[in-house]
Amino acid sequence: MIDILAFLKELISAPGISGYESGVRPLIEKAWEPITDKLSISRLGSLHGFQQGTGPEPRPSILVAAHMDAIGLMVNAIIDGFLRVTSIGGIDTRVLPGQMVTVHGRRDLPGMIVPVPARLLPSSVQSTVVQLEYLLVDVGLLPEEVISLVRVGDTISFAQPPIETAGETLVGHTLDDRAAIASLTHCLEILHSRPHIWDVWAVATVQEEITYAGALTSAFQLHPSLAVSLDVTFGSDPSSPSHLTFPMGKGPTLMRGPIVHPFLYKTINRLAEQLEIPLSVEPAPSYSATDSDAMLIVAEGIPNLVIGIPLRYMHTPVEMIALKDITRAGRLAAEFIAQLDENFMDKLIWED
């Protein structure tokens, strides 16, 4: 069995901001190689892992997506050895001052997003949140060294090391969505030793945070009968409204809303009940904010299902997740896939 904690710590320590996922992909390939029949890389860089089903041809197939890209920053100017930056993905600027980063220059450089002294800012912004345009990264090197090692356009990753916190929780950056990569890996591992009629495509998608380009193109290329997104969702924390969040450590969430096919929702909900996997229902009135928003509308349309893993402090470098929820989400996906029979697509109807 793959040690989920060790694997996840390795995953979140690897770079791979949206559009530049090649740093993390080899780690996933290595983990999937022994538990898939075939691996390939899409034209945009998503990783496709294939497990052949036992059913007669033409077999239906299911695509399970988890995105491997991370939010991060990019260098957009160099001034006297300091870097000005722009963000890749949604980042609350308030988390940035004092944050440790890795600047992926000609070599990796440890850097720090500095709390810029108020005296060096325009007086109009001194008592407000310091906007991204005024923040600087200090790599501790002399200006001439910086010029030779860093270029405008270089990517920057968060460098917060993984921390094991109490109650079997893990803290780190990019648990959104590498935790779901770990779930998906757990799912593949279960299905590897368990017969399943359907073909399974595990996809580690690229660029979810910005464009959904990975999910769109892989879903088109693989043309699955059904698609599932494994993604993180909002874990209840002391500062977030309870009606918009889900308890951490109390099981995955199942999304309900226009992105999710009601029959799929019903089927997996019933299955979770039988298996005694605890669940929360996550209402999503318009969007899922996952790869499923893209996969739903690929080609002639694909019925989707979204499984969420509650995560505290999303899109900060100190996201927190419960390990149990990661394995539960993976197991739920695996059990769902294992029970899909040859005729499942015929049963997938609108019960109007």
Place this chain on the structure above:
Amino acid sequence: MAILTEEIHLPQIGDDQLKLLERLSNACAVSGDEGEVRKIVLEEVRPHADEVKVDALGNVMVSKHGSGERPLRVMLAAHMDEVGLMLTYDVGDGIYRFDTVGGVSTSDLPAKAIWVGKDHVPGVIGLKPLHLGNSDEHKRPVGLDDLRIDVGPVSGKVKVGDRATFATMFIRQGLSLRGKALDNRLGVATLIELVKHAPPQIELQAAFTVQEEIASRGARVAAFNFNPDMAIILDSTPAYDLPVWDVDENVRYNSRLGAGPAIYVADSGTLYDPRLVRYLIETAEAHGIPYQIRQPGGGGTDAGVIHKQRIGVPSVSVSVPGRYHHSPAAIVRLSDWQHTMDLVATALFYLTPKVLDGER
């Protein structure tokens, strides 16, 4: 001044000194709870001191006797404490409210990893996800009331009253060093070396002080107890040598990295003794040690209470310049630390009571 500098064995910063600074930086010693650093200091100075004691407030008081009838009593002070947090209320399930200790900026707190208590229990200060706030929420600065410490969903791992610091591991970065609490573990590490290399002609009174960040309480009683003839305070002063937002000339840098030790003339607590300021400048110039004058202005050091103790103590402060003090990490230059050590060690080596001749 033709001086044979080879006679002086200046303390050199090598692997041992860097390792010691790393230990000191990674240790947690929020004002009022300096035990972890005190332990390291005691361990380091004991074999080299004539007297060592821990006083009523927790200062480590180290004496090295000088030769002669009545050697000049020179107090050297470096504060052991750092700014940080204290847990103030147990919300339950591993969530705590907290307050700041010393000058911690609330804007540095969101989404940081921390260490809580003597066992460095890991935790975080989270922030509500951007997605869940209303449209302009992320434009408002966070307040302490918006923030909680989270050590994971288990009760009893930490306690109300425990202190917390940023969880930052010390690293070397080219010519620079990065770590938390370099204000003032740099001063502590420097003073440890000076105790090990004390010159024979003076009575060296090394005070590793407590509670500097919250009113310099330690230094006040340390100076009373030592009753020195003069004092040199070792600290780390902010370097604001960053680009100004519009890339105009930065004329409010306070101090600059790479420009050598920062000698104080005036800050909000002390008008430094001109005789000692002059002596340090002359020493630096005579020995080719780079130095800078810290821009006069706000801020302060333990000198603020030391120079007003008893009948008055002529004082001067010397700092290693450092960027981003009181935040998760400071960045300093190794050369500035070495030159600070060089300057103070050389100044002590040639120091005679004559330095205080004449009226102030």
